[in-house]
Amino acid sequence: MVQSYKPVPPIWCPGCGDFSVLAAVKRAAADLKIPTHELVLVGGIGCSGSIHNFLEINGLHALHGRLLAQAVGVKLANPSLTVVAAGGDGDGYAIGMGHFMHAFKKNASILYIVMNNETYGLTKGQASPTSQLGFEGNVEPPFHSILTALSIPAPNFIARTFSGDPKTMTAILEEALRFNREGRGFAFVEDLSPCVTYNDTYKLWREKVTDVSKLPGYDPTDRKAMFRLCLEAIEGGRIPIGVMHRPKDGARDGLELKLVGEKLGPVRTDIRIESNLAAYQKLISGLA
Numbered sequence: 001m002v003q004s005y006k007p008v009p010p011i012w013c014p015g016c017g018d019f020s021v022l023a024a025v026k027r028a029a030a031d032l033k034i035p036t037h038e039l040v041l042v043g044g045i046g047c048s049g050s051i052h053n054f055l056e057i058n059g060l061h062a063l064h065g066r067l068l069a070q071a072v073g074v075k076l077a078n079p080s081l082t083v084v085a086a087g088g089d090g091d092g093y094a095i096g097m098g099h100f101m102h103a104f105k106k107n108a109s110i111l112y113i114v115m116n117n118e119t120y121g122l123t124k125g126q127a128s129p130t131s132q133l134g135f136e137g138n139v140e141p142p143f144h145s146i147l148t149a150l151s152i153p154a155p156n157f158i159a160r161t162f163s164g165d166p167k168t169m170t171a172i173l174e175e176a177l178r179f180n181r182e183g184r185g186f187a188f189v190e191d192l193s194p195c196v197t198y199n200d201t202y203k204l205w206r207e208k209v210t211d212v213s214k215l216p217g218y219d220p221t222d223r224k225a226m227f228r229l230c231l232e233a234i235e236g237g238r239i240p241i242g243v244m245h246r247p248k249d250g251a252r253d254g255l256e257l258k259l260v261g262e263k264l265g266p267v268r269t270d271i272r273i274e275s276n277l278a279a280y281q282k283l284i285s286g287l288a
């Protein structure tokens, strides 16, 4: 008998920014008509990382900071799947930083959503890599994921959304998922997702977010110009949001196409002994 796991109601605090991400992921998957059995969500560790428990899809709870490695593995095992990795700023930019950097370079066609609340929500509000100076005694300047993403010259899709604007977030997630489903590579979307319990930034962020597409000189195909535009916005005390990079050539450059090709991938490979005996015997005799 096949049994299906039923999603449970979210355990997040009322008003948590992660609710908008949940709604936008649901809406985007429905709009793109992605069958639920073809959608896999790999969650990180943190409040945000429990998102897959609230969706009727295939979910995997990764180790802290290791969700990208596992999501890339899922994609390579079966490239026909739509794979989303989702976690927090602590998960992605602290313990997971090594995987974060390499994900841009590897360029597997997966979507990575980071719910950035500038704190470790689950462990009760300590400073994270994106925390502002002074937050919980933090003496380090905040890490800027968008500037880092833009500094890696790879054909990725890069964007930032705000939980206070779920409609735009849905449109951006749809574009990111289409990008992945066309085999064009890695899509990174950071959502500004306030933690209403330990770092309620809704009011401040609403005042500070700046849609980059409205800035003079906006061109998301021009990496250098976008870096300058975002850096200037940050230095001017603004928080840039919107699509920051979109490769113009439409190349199908996903890692899975280079390593697995158009085939269905290892999970669909016939590994029965009787199917592979001749090849195995040939291999062994070659070693003798």
Ligand SMILES: Cc1ncc(C[n+]2csc(CCOP(=O)(O)OP(=O)(O)O)c2C)c(N)n1
Residues within 6 Å of the ligand: 044, 045, 046, 047, 048, 049, 064, 087, 088, 089, 090, 091, 092, 115, 117, 119, 120, 121, 122, 123, 128
């Ligand atoms: C290896 C390991 N180290 C530390 C922890 C403790 N821990 C659990 S969640 C978390 C950080 C959560 O912050 P974030 O990723 O920003 O997610 P949020 O709860 O804010 O959504 C930490 C440090 C852990 N679970 N595993």
Ligand code: SF4
Residues within 6 Å of the ligand: 011, 012, 013, 015, 016, 017, 018, 047, 048, 117, 121, 122, 194, 195, 196, 197, 198
């Ligand atoms: S502690 Fe913060 S991040 Fe966690 S569910 Fe509550 S509001 Fe959301």
Ligand SMILES: [Mg+2]
Residues within 6 Å of the ligand: 046, 088, 089, 090, 115, 116, 117, 118, 119, 120, 121, 128
């Ligand atoms: Mg966090």
